[in-house]
Amino acid sequence: MDLHSELEAFRAPIARWVDERLLPQAEALDEAGEFPHALFRELGALGYYGVMYPEDVGGSAVERPYTAFTALCEELARGSLGFAAGVCMQGSTATHTIHQWGNPMLRERYLEPALRGEKIGAFAITEPNAGSDAASLRTRATRVEGGWRLDGSKIFTTNGTVADFITVVATTEPGKGAKALEMFIVDTTWPGFRVGRRLDKFSVHCSDTAELAFDGVFVPDDHQLVAESGSAFLNAYQSLTVDRIFTAALALGNGRAAFEAARRYAGEREQFGQPIGKFQAVQFKLVDMYAKLEQARLATYHAAALADAGKPITTEAALAKIVAADGCHEVCQMAMDIFGGYGLMKEYPVQRYLRDSYFPRIGGGTGDIMRLVVARQLNL
Ligand SMILES: Cc1cc2nc3c(=O)[nH]c(=O)nc-3n(C[C@H](O)[C@H](O)[C@H](O)COP(=O)(O)OP(=O)(O)OC[C@H]3O[C@@H](n4cnc5c(N)ncnc54)[C@H](O)[C@@H]3O)c2cc1C
Structure with missing residues (x-):
């Protein structure tokens, strides 16, 4: 096939x-x-x-x-x-x-x-004081007999309040940067683990986002993730790169929904005796939206195809996220314009599309951090 x-x-x-x-x-x-x-x-x-x-x-x-x-x-x-x-x-x-x-x-x-969908997982690296600069995180892993003791806190953890297990990134030597980061699987039934609070958001409402606390959580040795060479975290960095492609796909799907809603509405809403979609200004907006979706689709699936072929994707994944997240955010803004006043009403989903379009711009690394990644790849 x-x-x-x-x-x-x-x-x-x-x-x-x-x-x-x-x-x-x-x-x-x-x-x-x-x-x-x-x-x-x-x-x-x-x-x-x-x-x-x-x-x-x-x-x-x-x-x-x-x-x-x-x-x-x-x-x-x-x-x-x-x-x-x-x-x-x-x-x-x-x-x-x-x-x-x-x-x-x-x-x-x-x-x-x-x-099988019977247990829920999460991944926690971000902390209140360590976002883009993730390597400066403070959650501490201290060696104890038979394993490690975790102390610290995490923020913005997706699936955090509902997770059964969480991959937690912690430092074994504060101040030593990425080289001292290790990954541990924490079972959320263990003593010392607690959900600080469930965070209330302006965007992606039904995605669970949590603040987490680790107060002397004992992690047995067999729950540490171990790479054949180097720390598992440095190896895992590659998987965070791949996630940029999936975040770009999230932006693309949401942008498509906004485009389809605006196209339908332009055919139904009449002003000055005709559907607003007959006005060239509205048609041009829809064409610009379509062009941005196509750019997002091409960049995203190109990066995914490279990943499937085992090729390097650092530049392409970051570019896909920039093109899709920014482009589809603009698609949602234009959809809001086409809906006029009705766009602001909760009974139409277009306001949800716009609110949700902020998430792919930030989750998995902000647009500026993606640009930094590409700038480094270009030796700028
Ligand atoms: C809904 C949601 C879900 C999330 N889920 C998870 C999760 O499951 N697990 C997890 O670990 N994290 C998660 N995150 C965290 C996410 O990865 C971070 O929010 C993101 O990396 C940015 O960090 P920050 O919010 O601390 O912003 P900051 O790092 O404080 O950045 C603030 C601003 O400064 C800019 N900036 C920072 N450094 C530079 C620089 N060197 N050059 C140029 N500009 C810079 C940024 O681009 C941004 O505009 C989630 C976030 C959100 C909002």
């Missing part, structure tokens, strides 16, 4: 699930601002959290996992970017770390149930 047919065969059933199951609930989920447990389990039971993984851990062993997971993120975000953000975490960063650097016990206890 050629790439296009293969991708469409993968996309069709998930697009149908989004139309039939997610879209009818999307507004209510946004309004409630709660993590959608039932839908999350339902999607897990369908096997979608295993798209990136081989069969031996319960994955779906698709031929081009990065492209397929990109399509999954895009389609889900077309329904609800908030829901899609939690899935993206579950099917990628939160599970990838265990698959790559976890021992068989960790795979069996956390990874396999997570791929």
Whole structure:
């Protein structure tokens, strides 16, 4: 099967699930601002959290996992970017770390149930004082008999209040930067772990975002993620790069939803005796929106195809995130303009698309940090 047919065969059933199951609930989920447990389990039971993984851990062993997971993120975000953000975490960063650097016990206890949607995972690096400068984090891992003791706090952790297990990045030597960072799997039932609070947001309401506290959490040695060479964290940095492609896909799906809503509305809303879509000014806006979506789509799937081919993606993943996150944010702004006053009303989803379009600009590294990455690649 050629790439296009293969991708469409993968996309069709998930697009149908989004139309039939997610879209009818999307507004209510946004309004409630709660993590959608039932839908999350339902999607897990369908096997979608295993798209990136081989069969031996319960994955779906698709031929081009990065492209397929990109399509999954895009389609889900077309329904609800908030829901899609939690899935993206579950099917990628939160599970990838265990698959790559976890021992068989960790795979069996956390990874396999997570791929079935029975356990929820999270990944916590960001701290109140360490965002873009993640290597300056302060959560401390101290050697104790039989393992490590974790002390510190994390912020903005996606799936944080509902997680069963969290990959926590901590420093073994404060002040030593990225070289001293290690990764640990923390079971959220362990003593000393606590959810500080669930954070209330302006955007992606049904994505769960938490502040977490670690007060002397004992982590046994077998819950440390270990790489063959160097710290697991430095190896994991590569997986954070891949996530930029998936975040770009989240932006693209949400942008597509905004475009389709605006196109429909332009055909229905009449002013001066004709549909507003007959005015050239509105048509040009829709064409500009379409052009931005195409740029986002090409950049995102190009980066995913390189990842599937095992090629370097540092530049392309950062570029995809810049092009898709910024471009689709503008698409949402233009959609709001086409809706006029109705765009501001909660009964139309276009205000949700605009609010949610801020998340891909920040999650996984801000646009400026992406530009820094590309500038370094260009030796500027
Ligand atoms: C909804 C949501 C979910 C998230 N989920 C997770 C998660 O699951 N796990 C996790 O660990 N983190 C998560 N994050 C954190 C996210 O990765 C950080 O918010 C992001 O990396 C930016 O960090 P910051 O918010 O501290 O901003 P800051 O680093 O304080 O940046 C503030 C501003 O300064 C600019 N800036 C900073 N440094 C530079 C520089 N060197 N050059 C130019 N400009 C610079 C930035 O571009 C930005 O405009 C999430 C964030 C959000 C909002």
